[in-house]
Amino acid sequence: MPVLKKTNYPIILNLLGTLLLLNSFFMFLCVPVSLYYDEPAYKGLAIAGLITFITGLSMFITTRNAKKNVAKREGYLIVGVGWIGMALFGTLPYILTIPQLSEAAQQANQMDLTNALFETMSGYTTTGASILNDIEIMPKGLLFWRSLTHWIGGMGIIVLTIAILPLLGIGGMQLFVAEAPGVTADKLHPRITDTAKKLWVIYLLLTFAQAILLKVFGMNWFDAINHAMSTLSTGGFSTKNASMAYWNDTPILQYIVILFMFIAGTSFVLNYYIFKGLFKKVLKNQEYIFYLSLVVVITIISTLVVHFYGQPSHTTITHPGVSITPFGEQYFELESAFRHSLFSVVSVITTTGFVSADFTQWTPFLTVIFFALLFSGGMAGSTSGGVKIIRHLILIKNSYSEFKRLIHPSAIIPVRYNEKAVPLKIVFNVLAFFMIYMLIFIFGSIIMALLDTNINPDYDQVISSLSVTASSLGNVGPAFGKYSPVNNFADMADAAKWFTSFLMLLGRLELFTILILLTPVFWRK
Numbered sequence: 001m002p003v004l005k006k007t008n009y010p011i012i013l014n015l016l017g018t019l020l021l022l023n024s025f026f027m028f029l030c031v032p033v034s035l036y037y038d039e040p041a042y043k044g045l046a047i048a049g050l051i052t053f054i055t056g057l058s059m060f061i062t063t064r065n066a067k068k069n070v071a072k073r074e075g076y077l078i079v080g081v082g083w084i085g086m087a088l089f090g091t092l093p094y095i096l097t098i099p100q101l102s103e104a105a106q107q108a109n110q111m112d113l114t115n116a117l118f119e120t121m122s123g124y125t126t127t128g129a130s131i132l133n134d135i136e137i138m139p140k141g142l143l144f145w146r147s148l149t150h151w152i153g154g155m156g157i158i159v160l161t162i163a164i165l166p167l168l169g170i171g172g173m174q175l176f177v178a179e180a181p182g183v184t185a186d187k188l189h190p191r192i193t194d195t196a197k198k199l200w201v202i203y204l205l206l207t208f209a210q211a212i213l214l215k216v217f218g219m220n221w222f223d224a225i226n227h228a229m230s231t232l233s234t235g236g237f238s239t240k241n242a243s244m245a246y247w248n249d250t251p252i253l254q255y256i257v258i259l260f261m262f263i264a265g266t267s268f269v270l271n272y273y274i275f276k277g278l279f280k281k282v283l284k285n286q287e288y289i290f291y292l293s294l295v296v297v298i299t300i301i302s303t304l305v306v307h308f309y310g311q312p313s314h315t316t317i318t319h320p321g322v323s324i325t326p327f328g329e330q331y332f333e334l335e336s337a338f339r340h341s342l343f344s345v346v347s348v349i350t351t352t353g354f355v356s357a358d359f360t361q362w363t364p365f366l367t368v369i370f371f372a373l374l375f376s377g378g379m380a381g382s383t384s385g386g387v388k389i390i391r392h393l394i395l396i397k398n399s400y401s402e403f404k405r406l407i408h409p410s411a412i413i414p415v416r417y418n419e420k421a422v423p424l425k426i427v428f429n430v431l432a433f434f435m436i437y438m439l440i441f442i443f444g445s446i447i448m449a450l451l452d453t454n455i456n457p458d459y460d461q462v463i464s465s466l467s468v469t470a471s472s473l474g475n476v477g478p479a480f481g482k483y484s485p486v487n488n489f490a491d492m493a494d495a496a497k498w499f500t501s502f503l504m505l506l507g508r509l510e511l512f513t514i515l516i517l518l519t520p521v522f523w524r525k
Contacts, residue, residue, distance in 0.1 A: 008074050010066030013059050015078045016085050020056025023086055024049045026148050027093060033222075034141025041139035044097030052089045073522070080517050083505060087124055091116035093145045101139065108134040114494045121501040123149025125508035126383065128236025128353035128477030129500070131490045135241050140222060146237050147226040153508070154233025154264075154383040155203045159196045199268050202275065203383075207232045210260045217252045231260045234384040236353030236477045243355040243485070244343070251339055254356055258339075258346050262295070265350030265378030286418055287379050287390045294376070294389070295345055298369060302341035302359075305366055307334055348373040351385040353477025355485040360478075371480065374470040385475025385507050387437060394422060394430045436511055437473070444469040444503055452496035468492075472503040 027049035034042035070078065091113065098111040111119075115131045122129045123146055132138065207228045214224035223239050230237045240246040247253045263271060270288060273281045282288055344359040346352070348370055359370050377386020397415045404413050414421035449465040464481035468489075471479040478485040489497070506514050516522050 007077070008067060008069065008071075010063040011070060012074060012077050012081060014063035014066045015070075016082055017056045017059030017061075017063065019082050019086055020052050020089060021060060022056075022152075023089055024053035024056060026152060027052060027145065029148070030093065030141045030145040033144045034139060037140045039139040039141055040100050041097045041141045044100055045093050045141050045145065048089075048092035048096050051092060055089070076513055076516055076522075079509065079513055083124065083509065087117060087121045087501075087505075090120035090124060090149055093142060094119060097139065097142050101137075105134070105137045108132075108137055110490075114497050115490075118489065118497045118501050119146070120149060121504050122477075123235065123237065124153035125475050125504040126150050126154050126233045126235040126351070126385065127472060127475040127504045127508075128230070129472065129483075129504075130237065130488050131492075131497070133488065133490050135239065140239075143226060143239050144222075147229045147235075147239075150233040150235030150237055151207070151229035154235065155200060155268075159199065198272060202268055202271055203232060206260065206263060206271070210256065213256050214253060217256065218247070218250050219253060227257065228260070231257055231352065231354070232264045232383065234261065234264045234350045234352040234378065234382070234475075236347070238354065245356050248356060251335075254339060254343055257354060258343050261346045261350050261352045261354070264352070265291070265346070265382050265384045267379040267381035268383075269381050270379070284418065287393055290393050291349075291379050291389045295342075295349060298349075298373070299338070299342045299345045301369070302345060302362070302366055303334070303338045305363055306341055307337035309363060344370070345373070348476060349376050349384075350378045350382070351474055351476045355478060358484060358486050360480045360484040367480065371467060371470070374467065374474050374476055374479075377474060387434070387474070390417075391430050391433060393417065394427060395434060397422075398427055398431070433511065436515070440503075440506070440511070441469055441473060444473065444499075447499060448496060451499055452493050454491050454493045454496075468500065469503065472500045473507040475504060475507050 027045060030045045031042050031049070034045055094111050094116040095113070098106060098109065109132045118129075118131055121127075128150075135143070210231055211221075211224045211228035214227060215221055219227070226237075226239045227244075229235075236243075238244065238246075244254055244257055266288065267285075270282050270285060273279075340357040340359075343354070343356040347354045347356075348359075360367055362370075375387055376392070377388045378384030380388045380390045394415060394417060397417065401413050401415055405411065415427055416422065445466045448469050449461060452461070452465060452468075460481050464479070464483055467479035467481060468483045471477060471483070482491075483489060489500070492500070
C-alpha cells in the first residue's frame with residue numbers, strides 16, 4: 001500500500017495566507033486610483049481587498065507557530081496552491097466591480113466566474129489574453145488592478161514573498177527553484193532572499209524608467225505606468241482596445257516598448273551584470289547571442305517581406321474603436337515595415353503579446369514563422385514564458401553532439417554551454433521537457449477543438465485550436481484565426497476558457513511544477 005508522505009501543511013497555509021495578504025495590499029492600491037478618477041468602482045475594489053485581507057490574516061494567524069522548514073515537496077505545493085489561490089481571490093475585483101458599472105459597460109464586458117478567472121489567470125501568468133470587448137470603457141481602478149496582476153506575476157509572487165518576508169530560512173531556495181523560469185535558477189548572492197531582493201530592485205527600477213520615458217514622449221501617467229508594468233512582466237495587457245497600435249502615429253513610444261520588451265525577455269541575472277557594467281559577461285553568454293540573433297534575423301526577413309510584398313487591405317475588427325490594418329499605406333515605407341516587424345517579432349519571442357499590427361495577415365510565409373515563434377520564449381531567468389532560448393540551444397547542441405558520437409562511438413563528447421560541460425541531468429531534463437511540452441500541445445489542441453464549439457465557419461477551427469493552445473501554453477496571448485491580435489477570447493466556450501486557464505498556469509510554472517502534483521509518486525514514500 002502506498003503511504004502518503006508527511007507534509008508540513010501548516011507552513012503551506014501560512015505562506016498562502018502571506019500571499020493573500022500581499023494580494024490584498026495590491027488590491028487596496030487600486031482604490032486611490034479609482035477615487036482619483038471619481039469612479040464608483042472603488043467600493044468593489046475595497047471590498048475585494050478586505051475579503052482577501054481577512055482571509056489571508058486568518059490563515060496566517062492560525063498557522064503562525066508552523067515550523068518554518070520547507071522541503072522540495074512543500075515548495076511545489078506552496079507554488080502550485082499559491083498561484084491557484086491568488087488567481088481565485090484575484091477574480092474578486094472583477095466580480096464585485098463590474099455590477100457597479102453602466103449597463104453598456106456590463107453588456108460589453110460580461111464578467112461571470114469563468115471570465116473573471118480567465119482574465120485573472122491571464123494576468124498573473126503574464127499571458128495577456130483577454131475577454132474584454134471594450135477595455136477603454138472599464139474603470140481605471142480596475143484596469144490598474146489588471147496591470148498589477150501582470151506586474152506581480154512577472155517576477156513571481158513567491159519570489160516577492162521571500163524577498164520581503166525572509167521566513168523560510170534555507171528552505172526558501174525550494175520555492176525559488178519551483179517558480180523561477182528556465183533550466184537553472186542562477187543566484188546573485190549566496191542567500192536566496194538577497195537574490196530575490198536584487199531581482200525585484202532591478203525589476204522596479206526598469207518599470208519606473210520605462211514609465212518615465214513613455215510619459216516624456218507622449219503618454220499620460222496612467223497609460224505610461226500601466227504599459228510599463230505590462231511590458232516588464234512580458235504580459236501584454238493594454239489600456240487601449242487597439243493595444244500599442246493606438247500610438248502608431250508616435251513611433252518613439254513603440255520603440256521604447258520594443259527596447260523594454262527585449263530587456264524583459266533577457267535574463268535578469270544578465271540585466272544585473274549590465275547594471276554593474278560587466279558587459280563582457282553578457283556578450284559571452286551564448287543564450288543571449290542566440291536570442292539577439294534570432295530577433296535580428298527574423299526582423300530582417302519580416303521587414304523585407306512587409307516592405308516589398310505587402311498589399312493594402314483591411315480587417316474587420318470586433319473591438320469597439322480598434323483600427324488595426326494588416327497592411328496600411330504606411331507599411332510600404334521602410335521605417336514602418338521595420339518598426340512593425342521588429343515590434344511584432346520581439347513581442348512574440350518575449351511572449352509579451354502587445355500588438356502594433358495584425359501580423360497574422362502578413363503573407364502565409366510570415367504566418368508560419370510567427371506560429372513557430374510561439375514555441376520560442378525569451379531567456380531563462382527572464383519574465384517571459386515559453387520554452388526558453390536555452391532549452392532550444394541545448395537541444396541543438398545535443399543533436400549536433402549525437403552526430404559526433406555516431407562517428408566516434410567511443411569518445412566522450414559532452415554538451416558544452418558557455419564553455420562548460422552541461423551535466424547529463426540537465427540535458428535529460430531538457431529532452432523530457434520538450435517531449436512533454438509537445439505532447440501537451442498535441443493533446444491540448446485536440447481537447448481545445450472538442451471544447452471550443454463557438455468558432456463560426458468564417459474561421460479555421462484547426463488553426464484556431466492549434467494556435468490558441470500554443471499561445472496559452474507559451475503565455476504569449478494573441479494567436480491566429482479566431483484569436484488573432486485583432487480579436488479577443490470573449491466568444492470562446494466556457495469549458496475551453498477553463499482549459500485554457502489551466503494551460504496558462506501549466507506554462508507559467510514550467511510544466512513540472514504542476515504536473516508533479518498530479519503524479520502518485522509525489523505523494524508516496
